[in-house]
Amino acid sequence: MQARLSVCCALLGLAVFLYPVSAAPTAVTLALAGCAVASLTLGLITSRWLGAGLAAGIALSNYALALGSGSARPDIYAPVLAVASWLLLELFDLAVMARRQGQIDAEVYDAHRRRLITTSGSAGLASVVVLVAGALFQAHPALLPASAIAAAAAVATAVALARRAMS
Amino acid sequence: MTASATPKLVTFVVLAGLALLGGIALGQPELVVVAAPLVISLVLGLGNTHLPASTAKVETDVDRCIEGDVVEATVTLTSFETPVEMEVAIGISPGLSAEPTARSSTGMVGDGEQRSRIVPLQVIHWGVQSVGPIALRVHGPCRFITFEGVVEERETVKVFPVYERLMQGLPPADTQLHTGDHVARALADGIEFGTVRPFTYGDSVRRVNWRVTSRTQELHVNLAHPERNSDVVLFLDTFTDAELATGSTLDITVRGATAVAQHHLRHHDRVGLVSFGGNARWLTAAMGRSHTYRIAEFLLDVNATFSYAWKDIKLLPHGALPSGALVVAFSPLIDERAIRALADLGERGFPVIAVDTLSEDEVASGRGREAQIAFRAWKLQREMQRARLGAAGVMIHSGAGGVHVALRALSSLRHSPKAPR
Numbered sequence: 001m002q003a004r005l006s007v008c009c010a011l012l013g014l015a016v017f018l019y020p021v022s023a024a025p026t027a028v029t030l031a032l033a034g035c036a037v038a039s040l041t042l043g044l045i046t047s048r049w050l051g052a053g054l055a056a057g058i059a060l061s062n063y064a065l066a067l068g069s070g071s072a073r074p075d076i077y078a079p080v081l082a083v084a085s086w087l088l089l090e091l092f093d094l095a096v097m098a099r100r101q102g103q104i105d106a107e108v109y110d111a112h113r114r115r116l117i118t119t120s121g122s123a124g125l126a127s128v129v130v131l132v133a134g135a136l137f138q139a140h141p142a143l144l145p146a147s148a149i150a151a152a153a154a155v156a157t158a159v160a161l162a163r164r165a166m167s
Numbered sequence: 168m169t170a171s172a173t174p175k176l177v178t179f180v181v182l183a184g185l186a187l188l189g190g191i192a193l194g195q196p197e198l199v200v201v202a203a204p205l206v207i208s209l210v211l212g213l214g215n216t217h218l219p220a221s222t223a224k225v226e227t228d229v230d231r232c233i234e235g236d237v238v239e240a241t242v243t244l245t246s247f248e249t250p251v252e253m254e255v256a257i258g259i260s261p262g263l264s265a266e267p268t269a270r271s272s273t274g275m276v277g278d279g280e281q282r283s284r285i286v287p288l289q290v291i292h293w294g295v296q297s298v299g300p301i302a303l304r305v306h307g308p309c310r311f312i313t314f315e316g317v318v319e320e321r322e323t324v325k326v327f328p329v330y331e332r333l334m335q336g337l338p339p340a341d342t343q344l345h346t347g348d349h350v351a352r353a354l355a356d357g358i359e360f361g362t363v364r365p366f367t368y369g370d371s372v373r374r375v376n377w378r379v380t381s382r383t384q385e386l387h388v389n390l391a392h393p394e395r396n397s398d399v400v401l402f403l404d405t406f407t408d409a410e411l412a413t414g415s416t417l418d419i420t421v422r423g424a425t426a427v428a429q430h431h432l433r434h435h436d437r438v439g440l441v442s443f444g445g446n447a448r449w450l451t452a453a454m455g456r457s458h459t460y461r462i463a464e465f466l467l468d469v470n471a472t473f474s475y476a477w478k479d480i481k482l483l484p485h486g487a488l489p490s491g492a493l494v495v496a497f498s499p500l501i502d503e504r505a506i507r508a509l510a511d512l513g514e515r516g517f518p519v520i521a522v523d524t525l526s527e528d529e530v531a532s533g534r535g536r537e538a539q540i541a542f543r544a545w546k547l548q549r550e551m552q553r554a555r556l557g558a559a560g561v562m563i564h565s566g567a568g569g570v571h572v573a574l575r576a577l578s579s580l581r582h583s584p585k586a587p588r
């Protein structure tokens with residue numbers, strides 16, 4: 001199971017990391033995609049989150065760079081990329097779990113499969129809503145402060161929930 | 168249980184923060200879109216995370232077994248909350264071994280149901296082995312938070328050593344009153360022919376030797392040597408335990424003592440035990456099936472305990488060393504207190520056979536001239552100790568080549584050693 005998950009993760013990673021290259025084929029985006037692939041491979045080999053986190057960070061920077069140099073706005077494939085990036089991290093987590101933990105029951109994988117399907121649906125929907133809202137209200141002067149407040153609220157909610165769960 | 172954030176949570180929070188910040192700063196809603204699944208996953212996962220109410224216990228299918236057996240440990244998990252991903256691992260003593268993947272497992276447990284897992288454990292060494300404690304790790308939804316705890320639940324398994332069956336026991340010094348397998352020197356009723364003597368009043372007619380009677384024209388009767396039992400006391404030097412390539416000296420001691428005790432108990436002898444070390448313990452000589460179990464239990468608890476206290480055989484009660492008993496000692500001849508005790512026993516008239524459990528062939532000398540000299544001096548010192556014990560009437564046999572080789576050699580002796588007069 002670990003090998004299958006690792007292969008799926010690597011293939012999905014390749015697709016996610018090469019998307020900015022297809023959007024803006026420059027030497028910099030290609031180099032950054034290569035770095036992301038190398039980082040993810042290292043993460044899969046060592047089963048450390050640092051590799052996957054670094055790869056995702058590089059991919060995010062690469063995407064921002066590609067968006068800056070690209071002409072087509074807004075990017076209609078952004079929700080797909082968002083769900084694929086999230087799925088990539090979840091698959092990496094499952095690959096790490098399969099490698100580190102001993103015997104794992106099949107129902108554990110089933111539970112994770114169900115969770116990924118339901119969450120990816122809602123995440124995809126939310127991404128589309130955010131994209132459409134961003135495209136519609138791009139020229140509105142209140143968009144920047146509203147989105148800043150929303151972003152701060154999202155991060156604060158996540159941190160507060162984490163603190164509540166750990167206390 | 169202790170809660171801790173996983174690297175996944177840190178990665179998700181950092182990436183979501185970066186994407187949101189980048190999207191707002193650069194005015195690119197696509198980056199905010201990328202952050203959306205991460206934020207939703209964080210909110211869903213952390214919102215449903217709470218301290219789990221889980222318990223675990225461990226049971227073994229047997230509480231006594233022999234080296235080489237397989238013991239099945241059953242770990243039962245219970246969780247009273249919504250089903251959670253629970254990872255469980257059991258700790259085992261060094262005398263037990265299990266496949267690394269079998270020792271830990273992950274499953275979904277919840278809604279008050281019980282989940283049992285069977286972990287096969289290979290028993291590799293004698294002693295009191297424990298299974299437990301149980302380490303639990305409960306993963307919250309989306310695996311952002313883990314709760315870790317240790318359940319101090321233990322099960323003990325008494326593992327008896329495997330021993331080589333002796334074909335012949337050690338020669339007894341003197342026979343006792345009970346019926347046994349040794350031919351006594353005294354003349355009485357028995358099977359083994361002793362001598363012929365003239366008939367006296369009270370002799371049974373069945374014992375009349377008719378051939379001698381007809382030849383001498385006078386009534387003669389046969390006398391026989393009766394079959395009697397003997398007393399054997401096993402003296403275990405537990406002051407030190409030296410690790411050798413073939414096992415520790417204490418391991419050799421226990422295996423040898425088990426072999427001798429089992430053989431003599433099978434042949435109706437009374438067997439006693441003295442564990443002479445930091446903790447001096449003894450078992451008075453007795454016979455029978457129940458005593459076999461008593462000895463097995465006694466040997467399981469034998470261990471080397473470091474002590475500075477001076478001990479001699481005066482510490483032992485009279486019953487621990489019955490008169491006329493053959494003393495079979497297992498000692499690495501390292502601790503002066505044990506050597507003095509053995510010499511003392513020999514000088515007190517006990518026939519003592521000592522098996523040297525420390526084979527000098529297995530001890531490598533250090534490098535360099537000084538180390539070589541020290542090694543030779545150590546060997547000379549041991550030679551001197553053996554000579555001293557020999558002068559006290561203690562018969563020493565080297566355990567080189569295995570304790571059973573030594574015991575086989577000793578069992579071929581016709582007589583036990585005699586104390587010097």
